[in-house]
Amino acid sequence: MGAFVLAGKRIRWVAGAIGVLLCWAPPAVARISVTPRFSGYFDNSVQRQSSAEAIGDRGATDRLDDIGQTLRALFGNGAGISIGDTRLISGGNQTFFAMGGASVTVPVDDRTQLTLTGLYGSTHGDVRVLSTSTQRLTVAGVTAQDLLVSSTQGRIRLRRLDVELSAQRRLTENFSLTGGARIERVREHLVAGGEFEATQNGANLIRALSGDPALDPGLSVSRFAATSRGTTTVYSLRGGGAAFAPIGGGHSFYVNGMLHVSRLPVQARTLKLTFVESGDQVEAQTKAPGEWSAGPDMAVGYSLRLNDRLGLDARYRGVFYFPLSGARTISDPRVNHGFNLGVSVAL
Structure with missing residues (x-):
């Protein structure tokens, strides 16, 4: 029921924006058209090596604060514990969004038109993260190093809303x-589980200093469950041109090429981590760094004008987001591509 209420709010928001756009339309110019749309888009965000957060590492970091305080209380201010040299490998399936919505096209004059498009859809994806790091524990002037390995697998639910306002200025019959x-x-809503594995050099150092002869050369293993929620919002500006190739009988092919500059602000996420054996829980706010990106936005399509009021169009669009700043590298772009189908009705 909540999903229907949320979808209804988005639809009303888009409808209100469309109403404002319609108010700009000069009554004496060509007809306004409304185009119900269906699209299917592939997105590789879950597959990007630098996109997943190490959930286990975050939980370990929060637990280290408590361990560090305990060490200093027992062994003095020189004692401490830290984690570094983290390496992360993430993966998952390419997600596919089935989206529905509509476009409204309003002519400004005989050569210029504005189009507002809103699309909404949801999907699920698998997430896998493997991370390794080094723990350093210092007590009584002696430092012990341990290798930590965290393995996480989960299922993520994604709900996506796209809103786009575009303008087209026709220069000739074949170019605009x-x-x-x-x-x-x-x-995003992630539900995951996994485990930590660690050597016990630091624990054995504390046992030795405490006079405990029961040293353990094996691995320490602990399991955890995690949930995470967050929202990702990307803002983009685009510009370029479109070329048309009419072939008669209302048929036309076209290609659209633009360049975009996009901004992804800092993303806040809520993380809840539960350790299975102990029942300990960690709940924290995490932040993923923002980034600027740029790249091509390209589409190829076909349109068919059936009569003065009715038309069909189909296109395939690809957008590439190459990072210019932030934690990701330019060799790890986000790629968004898919098809879009529409039926235009002139009012």
Whole structure:
């Protein structure tokens, strides 16, 4: 029921924006058209090596604060514990969004038109993360190093809303300038589980200093369950051109090429971690760094004008987000591509 209420709110928001756009339409110019749309988009965000957070590492870091305080209380201010040299490998399936919505096109004059498009859809994806790091424990001037390995597997639910405002200025019958702005908002809910494995050099050092002869050369293993929620929002500005190739009988092919500059602000997430054996829980707010990105936004399509009021169009669109700043590298882009189908009705 909550999902229907949430979807209804988004639909009303988009409908309100469309209403504002319609108010700009000059009554004496060509007809306004409404286009119900269906699209299917592939997104590789879950597959990106640098996109997943090491959930286990975050839980370990929060537990280290308590361990560090205990060490200093027992062995003095020189005692401490830290984790570094973290390496992370993440993976998952490429997610596919089945999205539905509509476009409204409003002519400004005989050469210029504005189009507002809103699409909404949801999907699920698998997430796998493997991380390794080094723990350093210092007591009584002696430092012991341990290797920590964290393995996490989970299922993520993604709900996506795309809103795009574009403008097209026709220069000739076969070429036009295009540009606009786009907002992509994705809500994420991750449910995961996994385990830590660690050597016990630090624990054995404490046992030796405490006079405990029961040293353990084996590995320490602990399991955990985790949930995480967050929202990712990308803001984009785009500009470029479109070329058309009419072939008669209402048929036309076109290609659209633009460049975009996009901004992903810092992303806040809520993480809850439960250790199975002990029942200990960690709940924290984490932050993923923001980034600037840029890249091509390209589409190829086909349109068919059936009569003065009715038309069909199909296109395939690909958008590439190459990071310019932030934690990700330019060799790890986000790629968003898929098809879009529409039926235009002139009012």
